[in-house]
Amino acid sequence: MYSCATSTDSNPFFSEFKTEFGAPPFDKIKIEHYEPAFKKGIEEQNQNIQAIIDNKQEPDFENTIVALDNSDPILSRVSAIFFNMTDAETTDELTQLSIKIAPVLSEHNDNIYLNQALFKKVNAVYQKKETAKLTTEQSRLLDETYKSFVRSGANLDNQKQARLREINKELSTLGITFSNNILNENNSFKLVVDKKEDLAGLPDWFCESAAQEAKADGKEGKWLFTLHNASRLPFLQYAENRALREKMYKAYINRGNNNDKNDNKKIITQIVSLRLEKAQLLGFDCYSNFVLDNTMAKNSETVMAFLNNLWQYSLPKAKEEAAELQKLMDKEGKNEKLEAWDWWYYTEKLRKEKYNLDEEETKPYFKLENVRQGAFDVAHKLYGITLTPLKNIPVYHPDVEVFEVKDADGSHLGVFYVDYFPRPGKSGGAWMSNYREQHGNIRPLVCNVGSFTKPVGDTPSLLTLDEVETLFHEFGHGLHGLLTKCNYAGISGTNVVRDFVELPSQIMEHWATEPEVLKMYAKHYKTGESMPDSLINKLLKQKTFNQGFMTTELLAAAILDMNLHNLKDVKGLDVVAYETEAMNKLGLITEIAPRYRTTYFNHIIGGYAAGYYSYLWANVLDSDAFEAFKEHGIFDQKTASLFRSNVLEKGNSEDPMTLYKNFRGAEPKLDAMLKNRGMK
Template sequence: MTYSCASKNELNPFLSEFKTSFNAPPFDQIKIGHYEPAFIEGIRQQKAEIEAIASSKEKPTFENTIVALDNSGEILRRVGGVFFNLTEAETNDSLTALSVKMAPMLSEHNDNIYLNKALFKRVDTLYAQRKTLNLTREQERLLELIYKRFIRSGAALDEQKQARLREINKELSTLEIDFSNHVLNETNAYKLVISDKKDLSGLPAWLIQSAAEDAKAAGKEGKWVFSLQNSSRLPFLQYADNRELREQIYTAYINRANKGDKNDNKEILSKVVKLRLEKANLLGFDCYANFVLDENMAKNSTTVMDFLNKLWGYSIANAKKEAAELQAIMSRENKGQKLAAWDWWYYSEKLRQEKYNLNEEELKPYFKLEDVRDGAFAVAKKLYGITLTELKNVSVYHPDVKAFDVKDSDGKHLGLFYVDYFPRAGKRGGAWMNNYKDQHGDVRPVICNVGSFTKPSGDVPSLLTLDEVETLFHEFGHALHGLLTKCNYVGVSGTNVTRDFVELPSQIMEHWATEPTVLKMYAKNYKTGEIIPDSLIEKITKQKHFNQGFMTTELLAAAILDMELHNLKDANNFDILAFEKKAMDKIGLIPEIAPRYRCTYFNHIIGGYAAGYYSYLWANVLDADAFEAFKEHGIFDQATAKDFRSNVLEKGASEEPMVLYKRFRGAEPKLEPMLKNRGLQ
C-alpha cells in the first residue's frame, strides 16, 4: 500500500457499509489517509452510542443495553478489521507510525466504555436479574461475558485505581506495538550472504535458486542470500554442510531484539511484565497469570503448571534419547565434536534417512501449495459439505492474496475467505487466522489465513515441507471455526472463545493432513501428476513420532517460560535474560534445545497469548481425544462431523467450552490419546 493522503472531499470507504460483493473491503479504494479519520469518527459515533445507552431513562433490558452495546462501534470494527490485519500482513512505515499514534487513543476509548459508571450500573442490574430474565443460553452467556469484561476492566474499582489502570493500559498499548515492530525489523534486517559456491554444499537446488533470487532482489546478484524466515532458515539448518554458517544463522535467530540497539526488547518486556503485574494486583489477583486464566478453561496458574510439568517429564526424556541418537551420528562423522543446538535439524534429517529411509526432499514434490490447499478444502467438503470457489473480481491488498466464496451444502453463502501464504518484508513471521468482519445473525464473516510458506522459485512452484502442510491445515481449521459459526451476537461468535479452547478446531484439522486416504486425495507429483505412492505414505506414517521429543520440549519450554514470566509476584529490578536462564535451568532444559521462542522475540505473549501459550498443548489433549471419535466411526463419518460442527464450530462462546466439548464427545477428554499421538508414551 503506497502512501496517499485522502482529500476532505473524497468519500472515505470506512464510513459506511462496504458497497462490494460479500461486504469485502475495497482494498483498491482504501488509502492511508482514510484510516485516522475513520478511527476518529468511529470513536465519536461509538461514544455517542454508549452515552445513549448509559443515559437512557428506560428500564435496562437485554435488548436496550446488552444487544445495543454488542452492536455499537460498527465503524471501528470496519476500519479496525482492515487496519490491524494489514499491520500484520502488509505493513509499511506509514501504517506502523499510525498504529503507534492510535494505540493510546483506542486504549482510552475502550476504558471510557468499560469504566462508564452509568453503563456498568445497567449491566450490573441485568446481571443480578439474569436468572429471571427468561434469556436463551446464548443471551445469558453474552450477558455473563460482558459483565465479566466490565469487572476485569476495573468497573468496580475506586476512581484512583481506575485512573492508574487507564495509565497502565495506555502505556501497554504502545509498548506492545514497539515490541512487535522490533521483532519484525530484526527479522528483516538479517541476511546471511554467501559468495562462495562451496558453502552451498548439501543444500537442495530449489533452496539455492530461491537464495539466488533473493540475492538479486537485494542487489547482490551472483551471490546467495538466506533470511530468518522459517522458509529460508529451517531448510538451511536442515541441509547445509557448513557448520559455521549453520551456527551463524541459528545464533542470529535466537538473539533477535537482544543486541542492545534500537530494536532491543529487553527493557520493553521488563516494563510490560511489571505493568501487567500491577494491573493484575489492582484487579485483585496475585499475578498476571491468574488474572488471565480466571476466564480460561484452566482457571488458574496451579492447574496449568501441574499440566505442563507432567508433560515435561515425558518430553525431556524423549528429547534426551533423540539427542543421544544424533550425537552418535555426529561422532561417527566428526570425531570429537559435540552436538549443539544448530546441529539438531541437520543431524535429525540424517537420522530420518537412516531410520526410515526418508528424505524430506522426496516428499516436497507431492506437496505443491495449491494442491495442499485444495486438499484442505476437499476435507472440509467431505466433512461438512461446504465448497470454496476462487473469486477473480474481489479486490485484494497484495497480488499474492487469493479470495474464495464459501458456500454451504445447500448453496447458501457462508463467508468470504482470503489466503495469503508467502513471506515478505511487510509481513510478520508465522501463520495465523483473523477476521475482517465478524459473523452475527444474518451477517456472514470475512476471514483470512496468513502464512509464510516456501515461495515459488523460477519454474518450481511453492513446494511445502510436511510441517508446512500441517500448518496450512491448522490455520484452515481456525478459518472453519470463523466461517461456520452460527451465533446471534458478535461477542460470542466464531473464535471469540477462551484461549485454551480456540486451538481445538485448528489442531484437529492437522490430523487429516497425513491420513493415507487424505494424502491420496491431494498429494500428487507437481511434474508428473502421479499420486503419492503407498511406499512414501508408509514412510510418513512410520516417522509420525520422529523428533517429537524435540518438538514437544521446545514448545513446552516456551509455554513454561511464558507462565513463569506471568507468575511473577515481584517484577522489580527484573533482568529478562537472567530470569529466562534461571527458568530453563530449573526445568533442566538441555543446551541442545532452546525454547521455541525466547523472551525478546516471543510475539505470542505480546499478541494475545500472555499466560496462554500453554493453550496449544492444552488443546492438543482436546483435539487428540476428539479425533478418536472420528477414528472410531470413520474419519469422514457424517454423523460425527455433524456433531462436531453443531456442538463446536457453530457455537462460538455461546456455552462454556467444556460443556460444548462434552456435548460432542460425551465425556471430558483423556490425556492418553495426546501422549500416544506424540509418541511420548
C-alpha cells in the same frame, strides 16, 4: 463541488462497504482514510453508548447488552482491516499510525468499561439474569459483558481506575514497539554466501531461491538467506557448513537481545511489570491468575501441574533423541559435540537413515495449491461446504486469493482470503483473522495468512510437511470463523477462551497425514501421480520422530511464559538471566532452546500472555476428539455433524467444556495426545 471533496468525505470506512459480499474495497482504501475513520468510529460508538445510558426504559438485554454489542460499526470495520494490514503488509506510515492510534484506542476502551453510568445499566440487567428468561446464548453474552466490565476495573475506586488507564495506555504502545523490533530484526539479518562450496548440502531449488533473493537485494551472483522460516529452516536442515549454521541459529535466537535499537529486554521487562501491577490492582496476586480466571484452566496452579506433568514425558524423550544424534555425529569422526545449531541437520540425516525418508522426497507431492485443495476437500467431505475462487474481489497484494464459501444447500457462508508467502512487510508465522465477524444474518469475511515456501522460477511453491500441517491448522481456524452461527458478534466464531480456540485448528492437522487424505491431494507436481503407498508408509512411521524435541521446545516456551507471568515481584528483573535460571531449573538440555525466547516471544505480546500453554492444552482436546473420528471413520457424517453443531457453529455461546462433552460424550483424556507424540 466534486473537486473540493476531501478524502474524509469519500472515506470508505464511513458506511457499509458497497461491494459484493461487503468485501473490503482494498483498491479504494488509502493510508489517509484510517485515522479519520478511527476518530469517527470512536465518536459514533460514544454516541451509541450515550443513547444506552439516556434510555429511560428499564435496562434489559436488548436495550443494553445487544445495543452495546452493536455499538461500533465504523470502529469494527476500520480496526479489523487496519490491524490485519499492520501484520500482513505494514509500511513505515502504518507503523507510525499504529503507535499514534494505540493509546487513543486504549483510552476509548477504558472510557467504555470504566463508565459508571453504563456499568450501572449492565449490572442492572445482570442482577435480573435469573428471571429474564434468556436463551443459553443470551445468558452467555450477558455473563461475558458483565465480566468484561469487572475485569476492566469497573468496581475500582477513582484513583485505581486512573492508574489502570495509565497502565493500559502504556502497554498498548510497548507491545507495538516490541513486535516491530522483531520484524526489523528479521528483515535486517542477511546471510550472504558468495562461495559455491558454502552451499554444500543445500537442495538446488533452495539455492535457486536464495539466488533470486540476492538478485532482488542487489547482490547478483550471490546467495541470500534470511531468518524467515522458509529460508532459515531449510538452511539449518541441509547446510553442511557448520559455522554458517551456527551464525544463522544464533542470529535467530538472539533477536531482540543485541543491545541495539531493536533491543526488547527493557520493553518486555516493562510489560511484565505493568501487567503485574494491573493484575494486583484488579485483586489478583499475579498476572497469570488474572488471565486464567477467564479460561478453561481457571488458574496458574492447574496450568503448571499440566505442563510439569508433560515435562516428565518430554524431557527424557528429548534426551534420548540428543544421544541418538550425538552417535550419528560420532560416526563422522570429527570429534564434535552436538550443539543446538546441529539439531535440524542431524535430525534430517537420522530421518533418512532410520526411515529412508528425505524431506526432499516428499516436497514434490506438496504443491501449495494441491495442499490447499486437499484442505478444502476435507471440509467438503466432512461438512458439505464448497470453496470457489472469486476473481473480482479487491485485494491488498497480488499474492492474495479469495474464495466464496457455500454450504451443502448452496447458501452463502462467507468469504475466505488466503495470503501465503513471506514479504518484508509481513510478520513471521501464520494466523487467521476476520475482516468482518459473523452475527445474525451477517456472514463473516475470514483470512488466513502464512509465510510458506515461495515459487522459484518454473517450480511452484512446494511445501514441507510442517508447512502442510500449518496450512491445515490455519484452515481449521478459518472453518471456526466461517461456520459459526451465533446471533451476537461478541461471542461468535473464534471469540472463545484462549485454551479452547486451538481445538478447531489442531484437529484439522490430523486429516493432513491420513493415508486416505494424502491420496486425495498429495500428487507429484510434474507427473500428477499420487504419493505412492511406500512413501505414505514412511511418512506415517516417522510421525513420532523428533517429537521429544518438538514437545520439549514448546513446553519450555509455555513454562517460560507462565514463569514470567507467575511473578509476584519484578523489581530488578533481568529477563535474560531469569530465563536462563528458569530453564536450568527445569533441566532443559543446552541442545534445545525454548521455541520462543523472551526477547522475541511475540505470542505473549499478541494475546497469548499466560496462554502459550493453550496449544498443548488444546492438543489434549484435539487428539481425544479425533479419536471419535477414527472410531467411526474419518469422514463419518454423524461425527462431523456433531463436531460442527457443538464446536464450529457455537462460538462462545456456551461453556467450552460443555460444548466439548456435548460432542464427545465425556471430558478429554491425555492418552491419545501422549500416544500421538510417541510418549506412551
